[in-house]
Amino acid sequence: MWHIIVTSTPQIFWAGIKFTIPLAVISFVIGFIIAVGTALVRISTPKGNSVTRSLWRLLKWFLSFYVWLFRSTPLLVQLFIIFFGLPNAGIQFSAFTAGIITFSLNTGAYCSETIRGAISSIPESQWEAAYSIGMTYRQVLFRIIFPQALRVALPPLSNSFIGLVKDTSLASSITILEMFMVSQQITAKNYEPLLMYTIVAVIYALFCSVLTILQHYLEKRTSRYVKVAGE
Amino acid sequence: MIRLDHVDKQYMDHHALDDINVTFEDNQTTVILGPSGAGKSTLLRSLNLLEQPQSGIYQIGDEKIDFSKELSTKLVLRVRQLTGMVFQSWNLFPHLTIMQNITEGPIYVLKQSKKLAEARALQLLQQVGLEEAKDRYPSQLSGGQQQRISICRALAMDPEYILFDEPTSALDPELEAQVLRVLLDLAKMKQSMVVVTHNIEFARRVADKIVFLENGKIEFDGTVDEFFNHPTDRIHEFLTGMQF
Numbered sequence: 485m486w487h488i489i490v491t492s493t494p495q496i497f498w499a500g501i502k503f504t505i506p507l508a509v510i511s512f513v514i515g516f517i518i519a520v521g522t523a524l525v526r527i528s529t530p531k532g533n534s535v536t537r538s539l540w541r542l543l544k545w546f547l548s549f550y551v552w553l554f555r556s557t558p559l560l561v562q563l564f565i566i567f568f569g570l571p572n573a574g575i576q577f578s579a580f581t582a583g584i585i586t587f588s589l590n591t592g593a594y595c596s597e598t599i600r601g602a603i604s605s606i607p608e609s610q611w612e613a614a615y616s617i618g619m620t621y622r623q624v625l626f627r628i629i630f631p632q633a634l635r636v637a638l639p640p641l642s643n644s645f646i647g648l649v650k651d652t653s654l655a656s657s658i659t660i661l662e663m664f665m666v667s668q669q670i671t672a673k674n675y676e677p678l679l680m681y682t683i684v685a686v687i688y689a690l691f692c693s694v695l696t697i698l699q700h701y702l703e704k705r706t707s708r709y710v711k712v713a714g715e
Numbered sequence: 716m717i718r719l720d721h722v723d724k725q726y727m728d729h730h731a732l733d734d735i736n737v738t739f740e741d742n743q744t745t746v747i748l749g750p751s752g753a754g755k756s757t758l759l760r761s762l763n764l765l766e767q768p769q770s771g772i773y774q775i776g777d778e779k780i781d782f783s784k785e786l787s788t789k790l791v792l793r794v795r796q797l798t799g800m801v802f803q804s805w806n807l808f809p810h811l812t813i814m815q816n817i818t819e820g821p822i823y824v825l826k827q828s829k830k831l832a833e834a835r836a837l838q839l840l841q842q843v844g845l846e847e848a849k850d851r852y853p854s855q856l857s858g859g860q861q862q863r864i865s866i867c868r869a870l871a872m873d874p875e876y877i878l879f880d881e882p883t884s885a886l887d888p889e890l891e892a893q894v895l896r897v898l899l900d901l902a903k904m905k906q907s908m909v910v911v912t913h914n915i916e917f918a919r920r921v922a923d924k925i926v927f928l929e930n931g932k933i934e935f936d937g938t939v940d941e942f943f944n945h946p947t948d949r950i951h952e953f954l955t956g957m958q959f
Contacts, residue, residue, distance in 0.1 A: 617819070
């Protein structure tokens with residue numbers, strides 16, 4: 485048994501480093517950017533002439549539809565549509581790219597709601613105080629609102645990231661050689677499913693534990709100004 | 716000088732500002748009094764353009780604004796730099812230290828160097844007796860201290876006018892006195908100020924001019940002496956109502 489553990493653990497771990505982690509990190513970064521953009525558009529009030537206002541409303545409607553669509557359908561189905569379905573429409577991606585696209589869009593939809601809620605939770609008086617000293621919308625957003633909203637959003641965003649790391653196991657179903665797929669392949673050779681799947685579970689738990697520690701560190705850093713209030 | 720001509724602001728069927736015509740002179744303290752819901756805060760917030768009335772003309776320094784037209788962002792930002800605002804609940808930025816709260820505007824809006832902005836901030840903190848608080852966060856200070864910091868934040872922008880929106884309403888009497896002393900010092904230094912307050916004693920001691928607002932209309936615009944010594948029946952009733 486030790487021989488199996490010693491030989492297969494590095495293979496599974498390596499698959500994690502090579503595919504699981506990049507898949508999760510890249511998708512989360514892209515998803516976060518999508519989420520911020522989507523949240524900002526959805527909380528904004530259209531300005532300008534009637535054409536601009538109509539286009540803005542259309543964009544808001546489209547983004548609301550996107551968020552609804554990706555939150556209302558299973559991730560596995562989304563993966564299958566993008567990897568197996570879209571080639572029928574003449575759009576073909578490599579498995580890794582399809583994985584990145586699906587996970588990014590899915591994360592973007594969920595996190596946009598988190599960010600929208602976090603921004604909305606910052607009192608209107610903070611916007612007013614910043615505007616009153618002559619700051620522009622962008623300055624208010626990036627220097628005053630986002631830092632405060634980030635503190636609120638950090639725990640749910642961390643949850644989403646940890647969830648995403650585990651969800652990358654679904655990428656095995658579109659032929660990406662990530663940890664779970666490698667463990668399945670090894671199991672097919674040594675017929676030790678309990679041992680193999682336990683090893684992969686332990687490695688997932690290890691990765692997620694590192695992320696949890698990181699989350700606590702970030703929460704502590706972004707809450708410095710709140711923590712001192714209780715002292 | 717700030718001048719408002721025929722300024723109107725309506726929320727649904729409520730007339731918050733009804734044909735306001737008033738001037739606020741330079742180097743003077745104008746106190747705006749009136750019952751709750753009279754439109755005092757709306758008037759003050761209109762001067763900082765946090766609210767935009769539907770019609771009327773607003774003149775401040777060389778800037779002339781027609782409220783019936785859409786205002787350019789550039790003009791709005793310019794007017795906001797001319798009119799510092801101090802809020803009832805101080806509204807400091809909780810994630811920034813006291814020093815950062817005061818220097819945020821000078822550095823990112825006025826594009827001053829950090830060194831210059833911090834030197835000025837220290838000077839202001841000394842003026843209000845809070846230089847030791849510079850590295851603390853707002854949550855570590857009392858309400859009175861936070862309000863004094865918010866006055867520093869407004870002063871750091873070197874505005875032509877400072878607008879105070881009931882600056883002591885959320886404070887208990889001891890802390891209120893701390894803040895009023897700062898306002899008194901500013902008045903002595905001939906800082907142009909417009910103060911919305913319920914503190915009649917402050918108005919009597921500090922104001923150069925009093926504006927009395929009711930139902931969105933200016934019912935009185937004159938000197939402190941006229942207001943307190945020759946009040947109209949309505950003002951007399953208001954002043955009596957403010958006493959125990």
